[in-house]
Amino acid sequence: MADIAELDQAIRTQLETCSSRKPALRLIQSIKGIGAIAARTILIEMPEIGVLRKQAVASLAGIAPITRQSGRWRRQSFIQGGRKPLRDALYLPASVATRYNPELKAQYERMKAAGKSSKVNITAIKSKPLILANTLVKED
Template identity: 50%
Template sequence: MMKDTIGDDISKDQLDAHRMSNGAKRRFTNDTVGHRAFRVGSVKPRPSMACTGPSNAGWTWRGAALVKVNPRQARRFAEATGKLAKTDRMDAAMLARMGALLELEARPVRSAILNDLKDLHMTREALVKNRTAARNRAKKPNLGHPQATQHRATQADRASDDRDRKEIMLLIKNDPDLAGRFDILVPIPGLSAVTAFALLIDMPELGTLDQGQAASLAGLARVARQSGAWPGRAFIRGGRANVRQALYMPALVAMRFNPDLKAKYDQLKAAGKAPKVAITAIVRKLIVLANALLTHGGKWEPSLP
């Protein structure tokens, strides 16, 4: 029997819901009042929600299996079923159908502390981007931005960044589970506290996956492309780009200070692999290593690859 599924298309001001079992549809405001009304009308029978858009604590209530759908995959599903038109109500109906037919697996609900950490982490990332842009502008003073103004803006961003970093560290240290996971990640050569923040916040599933799942979730798994006589090539695609970006510089450091990863990089280069391909392999090994250590609860040792 097909599960009762509610498709939920979320926009800034409203959300459209469509129930698969009876075709019922309704629009709610995207605020506390709308969230409460949605919950009251959805708890019996227990729904599996396939939703796009921000999925925050407003959706975390007992009895609901939440499935957050990649918008690109949702659009491709709609086109594959012949639905070319796109409206919020149609998207909600399509999401309900997608969740029911594909039996999408619900992801674990984020805890309140992870939601807070995510907000702080996103704020900090925005500050880092602003500071980088300000430094680039400072190199061209003829663009109408006085250097003194740019310097003050950069200093303010740096101070805010320091405050956010300390607050993130405090939240992690006050949570026994996160503190233990943090202490496992930081000793890995190349992984700073900031990188550990990114892994804990943006990939909380680490430690519950096998190595293939960990690489795939980060978008670092090799995806083969082959057709007919063309032997094809393997690429990486999809996954969480912010995790890959967070691990790129640590991979460069690990290539120098982790003997096992340095040997792996040299081996790939000797085999004729392009530098970026070799670096990607090191990034993949880092995420697999972090996942393995979190799975077994042990800290990095030089004998581990």
């Protein structure tokens, strides 16, 4: 347990002392639903945040839907690849957002009413804070 605390402190110190990452950390933490751990994970797992297009951000995180089709053969879209630690870190903020963020809660409810599964809904919600974080860091 002490090792985890030491490692957490070292990560926090590195991000706080880096002149380019400190403002990005503050901006990302200002997003409703993104806590300190999720913000640090975003910065660590996606160092290129702030220079990507929104489609590239979702794709790098592995939360962009990929459609597999060939001729008349059609299947459901799925997610694959990307950075699993980042995808995992975004799960909890997304599930909290579906309860407390009015805009994302409304989107979740619309998708649920349309017959989408909760797994698909959460995956769609995961991309919203990440894309917002990318935009905030890009726009400064």
